[in-house]
Amino acid sequence: xxxxxxxxxxxxxxxxxxxxxxxxxxxxxxxxxxxxxxxxxxxxxxxxxxxxxxxxxxxxxxxxxxxxxxxxxxxxxxxxxxxxxxxxxxxxxxxxxxxxxxxxxxxxxxxxxxxxxxxxxxxxxxxxxxxxxxxxxxxxxxxxxxxxxxxxxxxxxxxxxxxxxxxxxxxxxxxxxxxxxxxxxxxxxxxxxxxxxxxxxxxxxxxxxxxxxxxxxxxxxxxxxxxxxxxxxxxxxxxxxxxxxxxxxxxxxxxxxxxxxxxxxxxxxxxxxxxxxxxxxxxxxxxxxxxxxxxxxxxxxxxxxxxxxxxxxxxxxxxxxxxxxxxxxxxxxxxxxxxxxxxxxxxxxxxxxxxxxxxxxxxxxxxxxxxxxxxxxxxxxxxxxxxxxxxxxxxxxxxxxxxxxxxxxxxxxxxxxxxxxxxxxxxxxxxxxxxxx
Amino acid sequence: xxxxxxxxxxxxxxxxxxxxxxxxxxxxxxxxxxxxxxxxxxxxxxxxxxxxxxxxxxxxxxxxxxxxxxxxxxxxxxxxxxxxxxxxxxxxxxxxxxxxxxxxxxxxxxxxxxxxxxxxxxxxxxxxxxxxxxxxxxxxxxxxxxxxxxxxxxxxxxxxxxxxxxxxxxxxxxxxxxxxxxxxxxxxxxxxxxxxxxxxxxxxxxxxxxxxxxxxxxxxxxxxxxxxxxxxxxxxxxxxxxxxxxxxxxxxxxxxxxxxxxxxxxxxxxxxxxxxxxxxxxxxxxxxxxxxxxxxxxxxxxxxxxxxxxxxxxxxxxxxxxxxxxxxxxxxxxxxxxxxxxxxxxxxxxxxxxxxxxxxxxxxxxxxxxxxxxxxxxxxxxxxxxxxxxxxxxxxxxxxxxxxxxxxxxxxxxxxxxxxxxxxxxxxxxxxxxxxxxxxxxxxxxxxx
Numbered sequence: 001x002x003x004x005x006x007x008x009x010x011x012x013x014x015x016x017x018x019x020x021x022x023x024x025x026x027x028x029x030x031x032x033x034x035x036x037x038x039x040x041x042x043x044x045x046x047x048x049x050x051x052x053x054x055x056x057x058x059x060x061x062x063x064x065x066x067x068x069x070x071x072x073x074x075x076x077x078x079x080x081x082x083x084x085x086x087x088x089x090x091x092x093x094x095x096x097x098x099x100x101x102x103x104x105x106x107x108x109x110x111x112x113x114x115x116x117x118x119x120x121x122x123x124x125x126x127x128x129x130x131x132x133x134x135x136x137x138x139x140x141x142x143x144x145x146x147x148x149x150x151x152x153x154x155x156x157x158x159x160x161x162x163x164x165x166x167x168x169x170x171x172x173x174x175x176x177x178x179x180x181x182x183x184x185x186x187x188x189x190x191x192x193x194x195x196x197x198x199x200x201x202x203x204x205x206x207x208x209x210x211x212x213x214x215x216x217x218x219x220x221x222x223x224x225x226x227x228x229x230x231x232x233x234x235x236x237x238x239x240x241x242x243x244x245x246x247x248x249x250x251x252x253x254x255x256x257x258x259x260x261x262x263x264x265x266x267x268x269x270x271x272x273x274x275x276x277x278x279x280x281x282x283x284x285x286x287x288x289x290x291x292x293x294x295x296x297x298x299x300x301x302x303x304x305x306x307x308x309x310x311x312x313x314x315x316x317x318x319x320x321x322x323x324x325x326x327x328x329x330x331x332x333x334x335x336x337x338x339x340x341x342x343x344x345x346x347x348x349x350x351x352x353x354x355x356x357x358x359x360x361x362x363x364x365x366x367x368x369x370x371x372x373x374x375x376x377x378x379x380x381x382x383x384x385x386x387x388x389x390x391x392x393x394x395x396x397x398x399x400x401x402x403x404x405x406x407x408x409x410x411x412x413x414x415x416x417x418x419x420x421x422x423x424x425x426x427x428x429x430x431x432x433x434x435x436x437x
Numbered sequence: 438x439x440x441x442x443x444x445x446x447x448x449x450x451x452x453x454x455x456x457x458x459x460x461x462x463x464x465x466x467x468x469x470x471x472x473x474x475x476x477x478x479x480x481x482x483x484x485x486x487x488x489x490x491x492x493x494x495x496x497x498x499x500x501x502x503x504x505x506x507x508x509x510x511x512x513x514x515x516x517x518x519x520x521x522x523x524x525x526x527x528x529x530x531x532x533x534x535x536x537x538x539x540x541x542x543x544x545x546x547x548x549x550x551x552x553x554x555x556x557x558x559x560x561x562x563x564x565x566x567x568x569x570x571x572x573x574x575x576x577x578x579x580x581x582x583x584x585x586x587x588x589x590x591x592x593x594x595x596x597x598x599x600x601x602x603x604x605x606x607x608x609x610x611x612x613x614x615x616x617x618x619x620x621x622x623x624x625x626x627x628x629x630x631x632x633x634x635x636x637x638x639x640x641x642x643x644x645x646x647x648x649x650x651x652x653x654x655x656x657x658x659x660x661x662x663x664x665x666x667x668x669x670x671x672x673x674x675x676x677x678x679x680x681x682x683x684x685x686x687x688x689x690x691x692x693x694x695x696x697x698x699x700x701x702x703x704x705x706x707x708x709x710x711x712x713x714x715x716x717x718x719x720x721x722x723x724x725x726x727x728x729x730x731x732x733x734x735x736x737x738x739x740x741x742x743x744x745x746x747x748x749x750x751x752x753x754x755x756x757x758x759x760x761x762x763x764x765x766x767x768x769x770x771x772x773x774x775x776x777x778x779x780x781x782x783x784x785x786x787x788x789x790x791x792x793x794x795x796x797x798x799x800x801x802x803x804x805x806x807x808x809x810x811x812x813x814x815x816x817x818x819x820x821x822x823x824x825x826x827x828x829x830x831x832x833x834x835x836x837x838x839x840x841x842x843x844x845x846x847x848x849x850x851x852x853x854x855x856x857x858x859x860x861x862x863x864x865x866x867x868x869x870x871x872x873x874x875x876x877x878x879x880x881x882x883x884x885x886x
Binding site for chain 1: 483484485486525528529532533534535536537552553554580581582583584585586587588589591592595596598700701702703704737738739740745748749752755756776778805806808809810812813815816817819820822823824825
């Protein structure tokens, strides 16, 4: 029976080339704003994904946390609506709008019913173009942000990530918590928030995807309504920063039973010509939803953890590989040894041809399955635009995966995988770990 | 394992929806196999994908005393091989077909699923049917996996002050019912779970007459029926499977109060939970009223009663919320959370909470707020159509919580029929302090590093 299953899998695997069932159009508004659209009328709603590139890394000097606090206030009153009136209106329309701030983007995810789309879009417009930033709301959201900062300071995952960021990127915005510090957030004024709004929400950095019950004409008009009144240009983007960490182990003592470990090294850029090779390689080493080498060695064989991953984590202006694992304080040393051994093994022996074929089959088979659901598709499409991938990428992507050769994999290993450069940040009370930097 | 605070079930082998019925929800068909396995098919051809799920009517609340965590441990071990598949091979094959797979355990169910291209459904069913009856376990895979679940407990619970407190709160809420034990298990019991414990639990509970098959996606009911009869049809029913009857709660006559301190708490907070009715077959009205009550009291900061009074008006709280999940086989819970602003004590926060509740009971419900919630619930059903997995899970969770397909499909109408009077009646029954647990969670003195 094992054999039958394997044969089945192999045969089926060979025929896996289901194409993503999406028909993407590029729409340009009368005012010159472009968006990608998938018209999918079967459910009467629209999923709209909007990104403004830049995000929290556009905080003005000395104003850390301004963009994050500003983004948190967009839904707290706009135009002639108070925070409560805004929320009540959104609920009355049964629309959902989520505003989030990341290092390299402000993300707005909206869903609204076809029936009430005009009113929902007007509400969204008001929040983007005419947020009130009234004093009571500023103080309320400031208190929430401060509460989040305190909570981060007690969360081993956050402590590990923030420590690693700081060691790797120092004074660059990538090197500090995007929410800011207690001091910096307390010092922010309304003017700082108005300024942060102007720096970030501008027409020269908008990416939009819409999926659902909406036509190209409707979307075109909507784009001008939503964004037409925003300033043409925002703040200049930050400078590129080198990955500043060398190999070693940094321990942050914290009294908790399980140590949380973040590790990483220098990486490559999303637009690097070798990106696909690196992507396949990292999937084999530590990719999610996959029988990766690290999962096999650390979890399955040794039971050291519930989960481990390692992946390319490029930012717009920095490169890195990152990974994470959690294990009992008594087993951190062993876990780190296993990870280092795997890094070395990869550098010494590379991937086998079988591993390369397996990962190709997995990635090409999984790709079309991602495109189910309006909200999922909208999110994928906006990501493709930000990465400057063309409209036809969904149809060429699998061919790019299939074209990767073992020689190219060897070359990217040589270029990128650096066992000596691997740095571990350990938060916990690890036993028997020599700390060094 | 996943899970909102409370989930659960009733139905068991005895409940078998007879024959093929074209159900009320568009594209949904249900039938049963001769061996008692229930089948739900949700046809949706928007993408060439299917979600294949098998839900067993067994979970952490069905474990024998002293064996907490065995349902979840067994879930992990179902990936460790059968007479024909080597350990890990199940997932390898899913992966080689471009699919993804996983599993989850709650108090009332254990579920397994794969997401694959529609033309791989046959293979998925073949493998899922295989591990329903042919599990083979050896010590060399069981022991490392026990370490994995202990690390999972570390990660989810022991490393989080909030999660440790939730566990204590549940244990206090249930004086007799096994909902009081954690799904992941108590550590000291997990450490003793053996290969034989897992196999015994498997023999007792894994059979077609204790399972529900849910398939959603680009497939027809006839195709699913043919495949299900081929793969699941030949498996014999287990006559030992009977309707679940867990120990139930005695009258709760004494309010319980907890104080938990941990240096890892970033901000002090207060949680109060009350024992609450769940959705029952043919009687979901009370649960529907409690869904509104949770939204009215603590749904959104800007418009809910707690949010408006404590976050916006008095500004005594940084955060407030209310939670309720009626999907459970047995009695569930309704909860309220208040995080006071720095400088305000938990005693004061509790007074704030009690005052808000008293005012709500006296003043009744704001009609506009009620209507907005009604609109959002209705719209939520449209948005829910966007997720195949979500649609499939609605049936899996409902049926393992003792509901029928008809109950699951009637739920939207039951929700729309709720009146403000229903909510006030449900609230009056709910807020009985004798049936409540109030927990104060505080930051302890920092230990010097």
